[in-house]
Amino acid sequence: MRVRTTTAAACTALVAVALLTGCNRESAGGTGSQKVGIDLPRSDSDFWNSYQQYIEKGVKSGEVSALPLTNSQNDVGKLVADVTAFTDQGAKAVVMAPQDTGAIASTLQSLNQRGIPVISVDTRPDKGDVYMVVRADNKAYGEKACKYLGEQLKGKGEVAEFQGDLSSINGRDRSEAFKSCMARSYPGIKVYELATDWKGDVASAKLQSTLAAHPGLNGIYMQAGGVFLQPTLALLQQKGRLVPPGAAGHITIVSNDGIPEEFDAIKAGKIDATISQPADLYAKYALYYAKAALDGKTFKVGPTDHGSNIIKIPNGYEDQLPAPLVTRANVDDASLWANQLQKKS
Numbered sequence: 001m002r003v004r005t006t007t008a009a010a011c012t013a014l015v016a017v018a019l020l021t022g023c024n025r026e027s028a029g030g031t032g033s034q035k036v037g038i039d040l041p042r043s044d045s046d047f048w049n050s051y052q053q054y055i056e057k058g059v060k061s062g063e064v065s066a067l068p069l070t071n072s073q074n075d076v077g078k079l080v081a082d083v084t085a086f087t088d089q090g091a092k093a094v095v096m097a098p099q100d101t102g103a104i105a106s107t108l109q110s111l112n113q114r115g116i117p118v119i120s121v122d123t124r125p126d127k128g129d130v131y132m133v134v135r136a137d138n139k140a141y142g143e144k145a146c147k148y149l150g151e152q153l154k155g156k157g158e159v160a161e162f163q164g165d166l167s168s169i170n171g172r173d174r175s176e177a178f179k180s181c182m183a184r185s186y187p188g189i190k191v192y193e194l195a196t197d198w199k200g201d202v203a204s205a206k207l208q209s210t211l212a213a214h215p216g217l218n219g220i221y222m223q224a225g226g227v228f229l230q231p232t233l234a235l236l237q238q239k240g241r242l243v244p245p246g247a248a249g250h251i252t253i254v255s256n257d258g259i260p261e262e263f264d265a266i267k268a269g270k271i272d273a274t275i276s277q278p279a280d281l282y283a284k285y286a287l288y289y290a291k292a293a294l295d296g297k298t299f300k301v302g303p304t305d306h307g308s309n310i311i312k313i314p315n316g317y318e319d320q321l322p323a324p325l326v327t328r329a330n331v332d333d334a335s336l337w338a339n340q341l342q343k344k345s
Helices: 008-013 017-027 046-060 076-088 105-113 138-152 169-185 200-213 225-238 260-267 279-294 337-344
Strands: 035-040 093-096 118-121 132-136 157-163 189-195 219-222 252-257 273-276 309-313 316-321
Touching: 035 046, 035 076, 035 279, 046 225, 046 279, 046 337, 076 093, 076 105, 093 279, 105 118, 118 279, 132 138, 132 279, 138 169, 138 219, 138 252, 138 273, 157 169, 157 200, 169 189, 189 200, 200 225, 219 225, 225 252, 225 260, 260 273, 260 337, 279 316, 279 337
Parallel strands: 035 093, 093 118, 118 132, 132 316, 157 189, 157 219, 219 252, 252 273
Antiparallel strands: 309 316
C-alpha cells in the first residue's frame, strides 16, 4: 500500500493521454507544493500531546507540506473556524480529529463540495464523506477491558466505568461494547456507568460519590487514561484505596491510551492494565493518507501491509490499527510507542 511515484523518464514513455496527464501533474511538483491543513483536537491530554509530537516530527521530516498547525481545544466551533482558515489558505487536504462526531457533518459536506479530502483521526464522523478514518477498533477497547476485569474479578464484584463523551463515537463504541460484554459474559459484576464528558475532575467527583455509596467497589474501567489517570490515583490515595495487586482492598484498574504515565503506574502496581492506543501510528498514517489523497490513490477493503485492516464505512473507509492490551507481563515491550517515547525523552 505504498504510494507510487512516476519518474519523468517513465512519463515520456507513456502514450495514453490520461496517463500522460497524470505524469505531467507529478513532474510539475507532485504533492510537495500542495498544502495540508492539520488540526489538533486538544492539549489537555497526555495522549493527544504525544500525538502532536509525532505529527510535528512527520511534518518536519517532509512527509507532507503542512500549513501552520491549529488546535481546536475540544471546541467544534473552533474546529470549523480552523478548517475555514485552511481552505482560505489553499489547503488541498485536511487532517482533523473531531471530538463531537455529530456536529462536523456540514463542514465535511463543504469540504467534499470543494474536492478537499479529509482524514479523520481517532474518531469516525457520524455523517459527511471522509477519505479515510485512522483509528483503532474502539469496540475492541470495550471488549478487552471487559474481559480483563471479568477474569481478574472472577466474574463477581462492582465496577465503576468512566464513560467518555457519548456524543463521540469513541465514547459510544467503548461504552456499548463494555456494557454488552459484561451483560453477556459476567452477569455477576455490577457496573456503575459514570458519564464524564472526557473530564478528569468530573470522573474524580463521581468516583468519590460511588465509593461512598458502594465501598465494596473492586474494579474501574477508565476510557481515557490521559485525562482520568492522575485524578483517579490522587483520589484513591486520599481514600486509602490505592493498594497493590494481591493486597486486601485492591481495586483492579484497566485504562485506555497507553501513555508513559500509565506504564509507570502499571510498574508501580497502581493500575493493572491499559490498552495501548497507537499515538505514533495515528500520526504516521494520518500523514500517509493525506499524501495518498493528494496523489489520487484509492484503497480497498482488507488487510494492509502495516498490520491493520481497512473496512468500509457508510461515509468512506476506515483503517483500524492494532491496539494491544498492556499488563505487567509486557509493559517493557520495546515495540510499544510509550516505551519508544520514553527512550527519546
